[in-house]
Amino acid sequence: MKRIYFLGFLLLFFAQALQAQIVPEAALLVESQRGELFQLAVGGRIINPVASNRVAVDHLPAGRHQLNIRVLMRGRRTQNLNAEVILSANYETVFVLEPSRRGFPLVLRKVEELPLSRPVPPSDSYGRDVCRSVMEPEDVDRVLRFMKEEGFDDRRLEIAKGEIKVAGGIMTEDLYLLLKALTFEDRKVALAKFAYDYVCDRNKFSRVFDAFDFSGSKREMQDFLYRR
Incomplete structure (x- = not known):
């Protein structure tokens, strides 16, 4: 009898483990159109204790989720917004906080859905897979x-680094475009060094040198590549 109970317990355990593994994942991105700072809670869990104008959440189960958004307005005013959203499996659902027709309060609007699974970029000349995914x-x-x-360039740098890390890979030409969106040379160098490990076509990496305005930045990157 004990043996039967034990086998039943094992079957129940493995069934629950299998069910947990096959729950499809989804992701969520909320941003404010005019740059208002806000705190986001998903299912009662605060995502960003420090208010921001853009919050991304991944590894969420697909389906219905309750969002609680506390927007910091001018003059120490706040707006609390509650919304139930549906997240599609294997997609990042993008929402924007935008003004209503009268300008206040803000409303939450669904913008788009972006696939989480991105195609694998081509292999290099040796037939090796360079990246598992690419922006x-x-x-x-x-x-x-x-x-x-x-x-501010510091904020632009953090946005670029965060998005590259989440994507898992980036092509050289796209990295060049992100570098050109920065103003200061030291930020460009910092982004190029950070992104090197995520570049899928490293044989074309020298293209990023065209994004620098000063020869000193190019020499610093050449030294970086030599050490790598």
Whole structure:
């Protein structure tokens, strides 16, 4: 009898483990159109204790989720917005906080859905897979838009680094475009060094040198590549 109970327990355990593994994942991105800072909670869990104008959440189960958004307005005013959203499996659902017709309060609007699984880039000349995933053109355009909306290079740099890390890979020409969106040379160098490990076609990496304005930056990158 004990043996039967034990086998039943094992079957129940493996069934639950299998069910947990096959739950499809989804992701969520919320940003404010005019740059308002906000805190986001998903299912009661606060995602960003420090208010931001753009919050991304991944590894969420697909399906219905309750969002609680606390927007910091001018004059110490706040707006609390509650919304139930549906996240599609294997997609990142993008929402924007935008003004209503009267300008206030803000409303949450669904913008687009971007596939989480991105195609694997081509292999290098030795037949090896360079990247498991790569940032697609529409992703690059979206990141460039976010960067241009920011007034400070430090924030633009952090946006670019974060998006490249999440994507898992980037092509050299797309990295060149992100570098051109930065103003200061030291930020460009910092991004190029960070992104090197994510570049899928490293045989074309010298293209990023065209994004630098000063020879000193190019020499620094050449030294970096030599050490690597």
